[in-house]
Amino acid sequence: MTGFRDFLTRFRPVATPGRASPPAGIPADRTAALRAELGPPLALLEDAETAARDLRRQAAVAAAARRSEAENKAAEILAQARLQAHRTRERAAEETARASEREAAEMLADADRKATAVREAARTRTSDLADRAVALVLADIAADRLPSPTPEAES
Template identity: 55%
Template sequence: MAGFRDFLMRFRPVGLPGPAAAGGVPADRSAELAAELEPPLALLEETEAEARTIREDADQDAARRRQAAERTAKDIVEQARARAPAVREESASRIRDATEAEATECSRPPSAMPLPCNAGFSSACPHSRTAWWPLWSRN
C-alpha cells in the first residue's frame, strides 16, 4: 500500500529549471520501511513465542489445580457422608435427652416446682404457655 508521501510525490513538478541532473535510482520507500521494522518485529516474534509457552504452561497448571480441587471436593463429600449417621445419632440423642428431661420436669406436681415449666412449649406440660393460651384468650 502506498504511503502518504508516495501520494504527494505524484504532484511534484516534472522538471526543474536549470541544467539537467545526473540520473539516479528512485528511492524505494517501502523497502526502507520494511528494513527499518524488521528487527523490532523479529523481537516481537520471539516474545510472541514466549507468551504462547507461558499460556500453555498456565493452561496445564490450571488443569492440574482443577483436578486437585475435584479430588479434594470428593474427599470432603465422602467424609461428610461417612460422618452423617454419627451426627444424626448424636442429634437424635440430644433431642431424646431433652424430651425426657422435659417429660420428667412436667410430670412433677405444680407445687413441687419452684417456677413454671419453661423447658419447652409442649402442650403435654400443664405449665407451658401453649397449654394455657386458649384459656387466656377467652373473654
C-alpha cells in the first residue's frame, strides 16, 4: 500500500512549462515496479527458505535418531563393562581365596612339622628326664631314711 506522500508525488509536474511536448503519461508506480522486479528472486528465496527449513527438520530427526542410537550403544557398553567388572571382582576374589587356602595349608604343614619335631624331642628327652627325676626322688627318699642330725651334735 502506498503512502500519502507517494500519492502526492503522482501529481507533481513532470516537466517545466514551455513548449508542447508529447503527452506526459501516467506517473510511474515504483512499488509495482519493485514488486515486478524483485518478485521472482524473492519467490526463489522463499523456496530456498522452505527447503532449508525442511533440511533442518530432517537433520534434527537424524540427529535425534543418532543420539538415541548412541545412548543405547553407551548403555550397552556400560552394561557390558559392569558385567566384566563383576566377573573380574569374582575372579580376583577366587584367586585371593585360593592363595589364602594355599598359605593356610603351608602354615598348617609347617605347624605339623614343628609339632612332630617337638614330640620327637620330648620323646628322646623324656627317658633322660624320667631317669633324672627318679634318681632325685630316690635321693630324697634315701636322705629321709638317714637319721637326722640331732641339734646337740650340731652345736
